Amino acid sequence: MKVLKFGGTSVGSAQNINRVISIVEELSSNHQIICVVSAVGGITDQLQQTGQLAQLGDTSYLDILADIEKKHFQLLDELIPVNSYQVKTALEEKLKHLKSLLSGIYLINELSPKTLDKLLSFGEQLSSFIISETLIVRNLDASLKNTQDLILTDENFIKAHVFIRESNENITNYFRSSKHKITILPGFVARSHNGNSTTLGRGGSDYTAALVAAALKSKELEIWTDVSGMYTANPKLVKQAYPIEQINYQEAMELSHFGAKVLYPPSIQPVLELKIPIVIKNTLQPQDKGTYISSNAYQSGQSATGISNIDNIALLTLQGSGMVGIPGFSKRLFEQLALDKINVILITQASSEHSICIAIDQTDIAKAESGINHMFSYEIEQKKLNPVLVENDLAIIALVGSNMKHLQGMSGKMFGALGRNNINIVAIAQGSSEINISAVIDQKDVKKGLNTLHERFFEGNHKQVNLFIAGVGNVGEKLIAQIRQQRKYLKEKLKLNLRIIGVSNSRKMYFNSDGIDPKTWKEGLQNGENASLEGFYDRAVELNLRNSVFVDVTASAAVAQQYEHYLKESIAVVACNKIACSAALENYQKLKNYSLKYNAPFLFETNVGAGLPIIDTLQNLISSGDKIVSIQAVLSGSLNFVFNNFTNETKFHDIVKQAQEQGFTEPDPRIDLSGVDVARKILILARESGLAMNLKDIKNNSFLTDKNNASDTVDDFYRTLLEDEQHFQSLYASAKAKQQQLKYVATLTENEASVGLQEIPVGHPFYNLKGSDNIVMFYTARYPEQPLIVKGAGAGADVTASGLFADIIRIGNN
Template identity: 65%
Template sequence: MKILKFGGTSVGTAENINKVISILDQQCKDTNIAVVVSAVGGITDKLLEAANLACNKDLDYLQKYDVIWSIHNSVIDGLFLNPEEDKLLQKQQDNLQEIITDKLNDLKSLLNGIYLINELSPKTKDKLLSFGEALSSTIIYYTLQSRKLDAALKNSQELIVTDSNFNNAIVNFEITNGNIQKFFESNTNAIVLLPGFVSKSIHGEITTLGRGGSDYTAAIIAAAMDADELQIWTDVSGMFTTNPKLVKQAAPIIELSYQEAVELSHFGAKVLYPPTVMPVLKKQIPIVIKNTLDPEALGTTITQNAKSTSDSPVKGLSNIDHIALLTLQGNGMVGIPGFSKRLFETLAQEKINIILITQSSSEHSICFGIADIDAQRAKEAIDKIFEYEIALQKIDPIVVETDLSIIAVVGDKMKNHQGISGKMFSTLGKNNVNIRAIAQGASERNISAVIHKNDVKKALNSLHEQFFEIKTKQINLFITGVGNVGERLIEQIKQQKAYVKENFKINLRIAGLSNSRHMIVNDEGINLKNWKTQLENGEKASLDGFFQHAKNLNLRNSIFVDITANDAVANSYGKYLKESIAVVACNKIACSGNIEYYNELKQLSRQYNTSFLFETNVGAGLPVIDTLSHLITSGDKVNTIQAVLSGSLNFIFNNFNSETTFYDVVKQAQEEGYTEPDPRIDLSGIDVARKVLILARESGHAIELSDLETDNFLTDAAMKAVSVDDFFETLKTDEAYYQSLFKSAEDKNCQLKFVAEFNDGKAKVGLKEIPEGHPFYNLKGKDNIVMFYTQRYPEQPMIIKGAGAGADVTASGLFADIIRIANN
């Protein structure tokens, strides 16, 4: 014999009830089945709403009643299509309609009575709520009859006997088991339909079994009959590794043990209610959770000795929301027995359920989690019971924290694996999820943590990625500045996304894009096929707005990528780092500006355990800063740095000669993207000065930009030009001067190079005549070169050379920093 239970969603519409009937028709061919049904989806809540309105003398209860009436009649109409073509079918529908109308009239009379006496007692509430299951089971029974299935309808109130604890009655199993066994021994029908949730007291009063009551009804019957299997049919395909509404990658768990199922259910997995398991656990009857909307799906099987279908000792993650954390603390608690007893007795008297408990080993504090709706009542009761100790300042008034949630990691085999808690807490820590309390049972089957409610989605996604996914790490990018370099970076991400995921197990996803005019954000990831159109139609750009989006989305492994040359953007890095959002920047302003801000960003990166990388600040995609960092970390010391750090200036002086004009070469460099839109930024040497300053700081020297010596080769007229156009005009006017620079170098068989130098704590930049044979002499095109003279490389320097300018190589440098963070 099998027991099947169908929840409210499964019987919520005529379409779903037809699916239920198909399942019953299939299963009753193999064995007799008992079928427990819940009220039509949403009806229990609507009954309570109507009753509360009536109790408050609000005539809107009649409108709620009309909605209830309409829902049930709509279901009937959907189940009995075209009854006029079949007289028997018409008669069956008429009979059903008459019975349902009588029941609904009784419901209306009860609501009218509540309205008149202005009271809703627990006893009346149970009577009221029993209508939901009575109506649904009656409708389904008559539908089964109309489909010529061998079915009987049995009122569960005639079988399940309880005490008079209304709203959450306790079952008398001795009487109940006898009633169930006696009925089914004499029953010959293939299908027995029963309303869930409802029961009667030993005195004949209507009672209900409380939360999860329909599941409990099915479990009671299964245990009494030693059923082969208890099936729980719902709207999801079993219990999932975590909440699929919060974690897209969540997958059904094929097998669970009873204990694992209880733990997951207790901590928020709503598919199963913990007391349901208890009657069948004693008899070791398998529980199978199936999907009414997808009956072919495997679902989840719950048994005593479930087999593991994965290598992970963790079976699932779950969460409970709307939690308050209460802390009783004080020096007067230490070494004094009885505090815990008084505390928990007080909560028991108030009928407040404790979800989580943790106590410090010093006995200085006891911390416990409860539903937040009970928090104020708990505080008042506890403060009152400890009023004397509080007055003597032996303990503090109870401390209440709200807006919290509990997340739990569950698995039978966790106790046999070292490092589970370490992985859990390090994963949460890396994603800036603050933990308020921790609890772990002696069985080591469950590790629970209290966190802020806003961090739940990020926490579950991070932990699911850690324990269940094929070590694929999702990276969420927020990119500001999508000009030439930004566009190339997006294209590289689009092109390499599949390769990086397959080979490095990194899933790159752009969650936000912004330029100076518009911005777009999507927590599911922006479709890169038409990102330009989306951005053009996005909301108005705002630096703070973009940051708030990144903060509020609270996505795991987030990285802010700055591809601008904007001061305000650079000044926002600290806000991102404080939210544990890593920063990747090709913008040099932050690292070459005020030394205090540079140090602050470094400190924030360490404090919040998040990366701040800026490899492209020097040498575009060349590994200059990374190499320098490795030298310093390994204990080497930089003595001297010599470098050509401007690809644009190198391009200009490599192409400038007596047969070209300086104007033409600079214009070409601008048009090909080697210089900033305003070439003076490059030609003035400020860009090179910033780069060597950054290298000096990364070498451990605290110097400011103002400390650098700059040998400016531009004319006064060029530097004082009001606009870019005026600047270009000065190049034409002063062509003879620029030719003289070239002629001087040519006469000495030298090449003009704009060189950065750092030596003995001092830095300078300027145009130099480089003789033949020098490493800089043959530097071609837009290449950069950096020479590090260190204690380990005192005579022959470490040299890094390659393309140091251009959108593609800069984008690849940003890409490399992103991957570096992802691999951290």
């Protein structure tokens, strides 16, 4: 004998009911089937609404009643299209009784709990009638049994208490004599000894099925719903969530209590006591394995079993020095809540006894606050207690698993993961059984919190990194191409899932919370919304995604000013834009401090040397206790390109133009040739070395003429280069005469920093520096004579993009 229960979604349409019938028919070939059914999806709420409107004398209840009638007749017509006259007449008769009941409520303007139970019972009575008649018409050996004849209760209407012994006798006696292969039972409904209709409260149909399974000592109870079992997290919020194959009763109860809607914990108590396994199955996908719940189920290899949450929570805190060492405060608090019929969801109390925090449903705030303040009015008046403190718009997120009690550090891993993603924890609770660790967080952070914990505990250490890229010109485009090329490698080798969520240029911005396809991002951006710095930031914050990274691939001061806002939201910043780190020292220090305070990485390796690990090498030297004595460097790929290609047979103007066209200079080459760009780079290295310097402290020995420096526009600058060609030729001739090379060199010591054009002799490490390469020589306490050298390509879109990419990967691996 098998006991099956089908919920409201499973019987919510003719198509779904046909699925139910197929399942029942297949199982009935080898088993006697007892099928408990809920009301058609949404009907119970509609019935309650009609009663409330009728009580108020509002005739609009008739419109809802008409909709209820229409739904059931439509189901009947689709399930039994012919020969349904007698069935339709019987259905009409049932609906007449419903209409008559509502008419009575309307006339006397009263809806007592007793009448409400009778009203709500129509949902299951109607659905079970239609399903049983459909089975019979299709020549299946089926019958309908009114559960009200089997389950007896007291008259605590709305949530009646079942008389277990009498109900068990009725159930066993009936099914001992029943010979039908299939018996349909309406769930949720029962009857008192006085013959009045009663209902079993929330989860009533599950309770009906559990009572029947327990009375008959069934081998298992199958609960069919619209999901393939209990999931590791809510699949509507966590796309990576997956069904749990096996779970024990206690874990199932914890997950169900904390928001998993598949089961209502009190309703399965009858089978739990007898250790009858429960199987959660999907009516829409019956081939899926589902979840098997038993007393000894075990999730091998998993530190946790699932994550769940309860939304719309309020936290009430009773605190004051008058509580310390005084017995009875907790008793009075919970007595008052019980009198007000307020359910307490979570409790936490510090060992100082100075405060007690409780979490309740947000709808109960006013009642709870008033009751508690009244109960402790004397202590509040005497200043021994503060009026109860109320915090709204909260949620509870819970990590559940029997295995957790055997593992150290689970709480640390949970809270560390939440903290790294800027999810503030308002309160925590953990029972001595260690099966549940609960945290109260802001409601707005629920999705982010669930995904963060699911990634940490259920995705094999795979990490999702969400990118917001500002600036998709030459370098930005190369970065996206590199991400596209390496996605598979990153997933397989580094367990990183890089998703581009937002892209922006100076005109348009485009977002996709599910990830922008790196193949088609240009089309999306072209059709995107008008760009704004504030709008881009607002969307990144609003999406509130875990492991978010803002990537600045611009040279804009306005974009650099946004960094602090991103860091305050624990959004990491990766930048090739040098402006922020070379601006006022106070701004640089502020960004570094925000990075530490808000646990948001701030990486800018590409500020110096494009993709070369110059800043990383410097930081490693400092972190390991080495001391920088001096730095000598060629840090401008554009200037190195220019002077490597400039000869007495070329024009300086033409070489600069070539460098700009090949992407080695900024769009405005004056930034490179003036030495300001190199000065910014050595300033950044100075600051990373621990020196407190500003840009004005860098001595800039410019090789340009006064006319070059005074040019107002780029075109004007190029004109002056032609006019002053002889000046540049003289620089070249001076170096050539000494068999030396022109290099633009940055120098840093403990006391000063400078940049300028130098003549480099043969044999010097800078002499043979080719193309757009950069070189940095670190003289330190550990490398006093032979410097530590970093050398390689220091300009170009590809290498700059690769440097940004490397910083992103560093964050992902953090």
